[in-house]
Amino acid sequence: MVSPKAAPEKAKIVKVEPLDSKDAKWTKLEKITYTDPNGKERPWECASRPTRPKSSDVDAVAIIAILEKPDGPEIVLQKQFRPPTGGVCIEVPAGLVDPNESIETTALRELKEETGYIGKVISKSPTIFNDPGFCSTNLSLVVTSIDLGDERNQNPTPELEEGEFIETFSVPIKDFDDQLRKLDSQGYKIDSRVQNIAEGIKIAQKFKL
Amino acid sequence: MVSPKAAPEKAKIVKVEPLDSKDAKWTKLEKITYTDPNGKERPWECASRPTRPKSSDVDAVAIIAILEKPDGPEIVLQKQFRPPTGGVCIEVPAGLVDPNESIETTALRELKEETGYIGKVISKSPTIFNDPGFCSTNLSLVVTSIDLGDERNQNPTPELEEGEFIETFSVPIKDFDDQLRKLDSQGYKIDSRVQNIAEGIKIAQKFKL
Numbered sequence: 346m347v348s349p350k351a352a353p354e355k356a357k358i359v360k361v362e363p364l365d366s367k368d369a370k371w372t373k374l375e376k377i378t379y380t381d382p383n384g385k386e387r388p389w390e391c392a393s394r395p396t397r398p399k400s401s402d403v404d405a406v407a408i409i410a411i412l413e414k415p416d417g418p419e420i421v422l423q424k425q426f427r428p429p430t431g432g433v434c435i436e437v438p439a440g441l442v443d444p445n446e447s448i449e450t451t452a453l454r455e456l457k458e459e460t461g462y463i464g465k466v467i468s469k470s471p472t473i474f475n476d477p478g479f480c481s482t483n484l485s486l487v488v489t490s491i492d493l494g495d496e497r498n499q500n501p502t503p504e505l506e507e508g509e510f511i512e513t514f515s516v517p518i519k520d521f522d523d524q525l526r527k528l529d530s531q532g533y534k535i536d537s538r539v540q541n542i543a544e545g546i547k548i549a550q551k552f553k554l
Numbered sequence: 555m556v557s558p559k560a561a562p563e564k565a566k567i568v569k570v571e572p573l574d575s576k577d578a579k580w581t582k583l584e585k586i587t588y589t590d591p592n593g594k595e596r597p598w599e600c601a602s603r604p605t606r607p608k609s610s611d612v613d614a615v616a617i618i619a620i621l622e623k624p625d626g627p628e629i630v631l632q633k634q635f636r637p638p639t640g641g642v643c644i645e646v647p648a649g650l651v652d653p654n655e656s657i658e659t660t661a662l663r664e665l666k667e668e669t670g671y672i673g674k675v676i677s678k679s680p681t682i683f684n685d686p687g688f689c690s691t692n693l694s695l696v697v698t699s700i701d702l703g704d705e706r707n708q709n710p711t712p713e714l715e716e717g718e719f720i721e722t723f724s725v726p727i728k729d730f731d732d733q734l735r736k737l738d739s740q741g742y743k744i745d746s747r748v749q750n751i752a753e754g755i756k757i758a759q760k761f762k763l
Contacts, residue, residue: 355591364583364599366575371599372688374573374581377637382564382719389637390573390580392601392689409753418761427686428586428598434686470753471738473746475685477636477643479581480601482685486749488757510591519763521754529680537682538750540695544618544679545730545754546763548697552627554728554759 351512353433356426371396375481392480398444403472405484406452407439407538410464412491412515419515421460421491422539426510435528436536438513439484452487460513461501464489475537486538522547560721562642565635580605584690601689607653612681614693615661616648616747619673621700621724628724630669630700631748635719644737645745647722648693661696669722670710673698684746695747731756 366374377389397404410421420437427434440455442448449466456464470486491498505511516524522543525535548554575583586598606613619630629646636643649664651657658675665673679695700707714720725733731752734744757763 352591355593357589359587359589359595362585362587363575364585366572366583368585369583369599372583372601374575374578374583374601376571376573376577378568378571379635379637380566380568381717382561382635384564386568387717390578391638392581392583393638394688409757411757418757426588426591427683428588429600429602429688429690430683430686430692431690434683436686439687470749471735471744473744473749474636474639474643475746476689476691477639477645477743477745478648479603479638479691480685480689481638481640482688483639484746486746486753488753508590508596518757518761526680534686535680535682536686537684537693537695538746540679540682541747541750542754542757544695544697545751545756546758547754548618548620548627548727548751549755549758550763552727554755 351424351510353424353426353510353512356433356510358428358431394482396441398442400445401442403442403448403483403485405439405441405482406448406455407437407484407486408452408456408464409437409486409488409542410456410460410462410491411488411518412493414493418518420518420521420542421462421513421515423459424512424514424533427534430534432532432534434534434536435525435539437539448485448487452489456489458504459511461503462491463495463497464491518546560633560719562633562635562719562721565642565719567637567640603691605650607651609654610651612651612657612692612694614648614650614691615657615664616646616693616695617661617665617673618646618695618697618751619665619669619671619700620697620727621702623702627727629727629730629751630671630722630724632668633721633723633742636743639743641741641743643743643745644734644748646748657694657696661698665698667713667715668720670712671700672704672706673700727755
C-alpha cells in the first residue's frame, strides 16, 4: 500500500525568505485588540488562513482512518514533505474544506483522493484548534473505518493533484507510540495530532480504561 | 482547584486588523522555495514564531499532567481566553521554552507557574508539529504525574504573569471525550491536542488494547 513514485524524501528546501503580508496568498497576519477579564485593552498577534470558505466555520478536516485487519486494527498514516517543518512529516490524511461542503463529505473525499480508500464515517469531533495562542486555524477530526472486504478497497489508487507527493502506509494501533518514536528516530517529523492519539492510547493502556 | 479571579469568559474581542509583517513581533511570514521529488522548484507560504531560542529546536512544551486520585486518574486542563480563536480555549498547560532551558525544566516550570502543582516527568514525546502545512511552530509533549500526597501539592497556587487569566481544573480520564463534548456545547473552544488525547483513549477502549 505504498505509492512507489511518491518519494517525498527527495524534496528539498532551496531557500527561505521573509514574506510581506501584501504578497501572501495562503497565510495572513492579524492584529487583534481584546479586553482582558478586568476590562483592560490588550493587543494580540495572530496568523490565519484567508482560504476558509464563507459556508464553513472550519478550515479543514483530519481523518483517523482505521483498517480493521485480521491481526488487529491499524491507522492509516501518510508521509509528505512539508516545507514549514523542513522535512517529511507523518500525518493523518487531511484537507481543506471546499465551499458548501459538509465535514463528512470533505473527509470521505480527501480520504479517497489521498489514499484511494472508500471509508465510512464513525464519528466527528467538535471544532478543534491547532495552535490557539498562535493562529486561528482549526479543523474537525473525523474517525472513519475502512472495510477491507469491500471490493472497491482491494486495490486502492490515490488521485493526487499535481504537486502532491503523498506516500500512504498504516501502522498497528497497539504499539502506536513505539512506531512513531521509530519514525522520529529515522528523521521523520511527527504531526502533533498523530502523537496525541498515541498519548491517549498509552494513557488508556496504563490506567486499564 | 479553580482560581475564582481568573474569569477568562469576561474577555472580549474589540477589533481585528490586518498586521503588516514589519510590525509583527510574535509572528512572521516566510516564503519557502523547495524542490519537489521530481526536482521542480515550487513556492510555499509559512507562518512561524520568531521567538524560538537559539539553544532550542522547539518553540514550546505542552504538559499532560495526571492526578492519580483515589476514584480514578484525572487530566489537568485550563480555560484561557485565546484571541485567535475568539473565545475561551480548553488546553493543557503549556509554554514557550526559555533560552538554555531543557524541555523537562520548561515543563515543570510552566506546570508550577500555571497550576501551582509540583510534577514529576514520566515521558517526553519527540518534537511534534502543530499544523505542518501552515506553520513551523512545534513542541514537545511532556507527560507528568502529580503526587497528591506531596505536601507541596495540598494547596496549589499558580504564579500567573500580569495579563494571564488562566483557570485550572481537572477531568476524569475515563470519559474524557464526553467531557470535551460537554465543554464544546457550552461554547468553549477545544485545543486539537486535547481532543486527540481523547480520540486515542476512545480507540484504545473500542479495541480493548
